[in-house]
Amino acid sequence: METLLLWLFYISTFYAFIPGIISRIFGYRVFRRGIGVKDFALTFDDGPDPQYTPKLLDLLNKYNAKATFFVVGSHAERYPELIRRMHAEGHLIGIHNYVHKSNWLMRPGTVCKQIQRTDDIIYGITGERSTYYRPPWGIVNLFDFSKRRHVKIVLWSAMFGDWRTNLGVDRLTEKMLARLNPGEVMLLHDCGLTLGADPEAPEQMLAALERTLEEAKVRGLNSIRVDEMIKAAEKSSLARMSFSKRLLVGLWLLWERCFHFLFRLRTVSPALPFLHYRLRAYQGHSVSLDDGTTLSKGDQVIELHIDNHQLFELGMQSRSAAQLAIRMIRRMDKDMPYLAEIIAGDDALSEAKALYGISMINRGPEKFGFTVKDMPKGLFASLTKFYLSILLSVIHPAGGARLKERSEALVPKIIVMPVSQLLDSYGQKCTGAKLHRRQAAGPEHEEDMAEAELPGAHAH
Structure with missing residues (x-):
């Protein structure tokens, strides 16, 4: 039996x-x-x-x-x-x-x-x-x-x-x-x-x-x-992927779901997710901020993460690195004022010292007021570079070829901005805004935009 x-x-x-x-x-x-x-x-x-x-x-x-x-x-x-x-x-x-x-x-x-x-x-x-x-x-x-x-x-x-x-x-x-x-x-x-x-x-x-x-x-x-x-x-390019790459993408997106669940990420625009965040204590080395203050271990930061699923779709829909970068910049540009509105309306978030994230290929974040800093060398930096290299090979229009062309540039960086600076820069723009209206805007024609570098894939 x-x-x-x-x-x-x-x-x-x-x-x-x-x-x-x-x-x-x-x-x-x-x-x-x-x-x-x-x-x-x-x-x-x-x-x-x-x-x-x-x-x-x-x-x-x-x-x-x-x-x-x-x-x-x-x-x-x-x-x-x-x-x-x-x-x-x-x-x-x-x-x-x-x-x-x-x-x-x-x-x-x-x-x-x-x-x-x-x-x-x-x-x-x-x-x-x-x-x-x-x-x-x-x-x-x-x-x-x-x-x-x-x-x-x-x-x-x-x-x-x-x-x-x-x-x-x-x-x-x-x-x-x-x-x-x-x-x-x-x-x-x-x-x-x-x-x-x-x-x-x-x-x-x-x-x-x-x-x-x-x-x-x-x-x-x-x-x-x-x-x-x-x-x-x-x-689309997705349909032409090998099964091994489709498997890699599936595992990567599964990890995205697990990460969001484990760390309870919140989303700036739930109906069209692009930018996620969480409040946590900073655990890294001290970093000097543009407002003259120092971000130290134990300070509260708002950690930012770009949505992997949206990042993958943008990569698949883009014909070049420049077009991918432009689309990411536009999505970020739409979410930043609403992030400022969320922070301004939440006492715990507004008390945080800085916005913080990890980025790869770092021309772009300065547009939004971030300062780009080198990561201290060590195990975390090495693991982050390894993860982001895989991530870039998956979502970048040129795939793994991009890694061979510019491997020396694939160095993870810290992007950081004082919360007070975000509220000063965006607070007036989003006062009284209706959050659901941001979801109505779709991708525009990017061909007439100037070329830009990929602003970065944020590490999970």
Whole structure:
């Protein structure tokens, strides 16, 4: 009996658990997120539903938004007029199995039959085959990867728990707005009949979605179909990465999440994160500040960190080092006044002596009032240089070639600024500003800007 249980454990681990972890963390053979600067994707699972799907289609039509529906085959078979309407109104129709059952609980042949049967139903209604597939609950098994030539597995980058009514419209709206970013693939549900869901939950989803679409309109963001987002992503540098580099990026971004959790970083602009910070006691050597004071061990500092995910995306979207630097400078320029506003409104932060960070390649921070200082030689400096060298090779448009060209310049530096100087420089600019408005601005055309060096990747 123990041997049988052990074999079942091994089989379930290799059949389901490990493939699920690989796809979720590293995005192996699945699509989870796009790279657009103005587009995001709304995706809806479990429908169609005769009560809520027509309301959803009306709402999408009102805001000229296109979406992707991963339909349950048995529901599509029951309500063909809704599938016909989705197709006629320009939405993408994907497969969500014939019945809403986990792939972990089905043999590979059964999963294939579920997909084929649903595809046949969609084809019989619309005259078009579906090549996009989302397994129920996003759970993949080992053999799902082998079906890649026949269907494209689509997961998501943002999930909100909209299948439960206890969340409430306001909280759901808040969660959706916090993830209303370019490239996001949002998971929502237009049917509440799935096991574990509340039947009335889609009503709350529709109310929160309307608020979200209204805000997207203000920010100039558009909801597009997943196939359009995939085509854009396939043209990017990311799609041409080797698996080893994709693995490195996945590990790096996983470390980003762990670091944020462990050290409780806060974000200047949560809806479009770029600059993070935390209050801590300074532990380094004494540093002279521009205001004549000295930063000493034990003094409170506001430690700054640039968001690794945003840094990676900016690197992938940039055609040159100069363009990457310009985009980083512009993002930093938008966040600095709001950082000053946050500090001014927080007694603990305003009592800190200085802003502090570690930077690599150091033309740029002076623009914002930072002073660049050499790091004392030692183990920390060596480890920091090693980490930032890997970081730069990942996000820099020239990749590892940049390290060979300018290896002597890749020296980590301290960037530091008295908090009083930040408040004096930016305090008047941000008085009375509405924080959410900063999220409306998107990347501008950078080609007409003068060339600049990469201002630095801050160490985690």
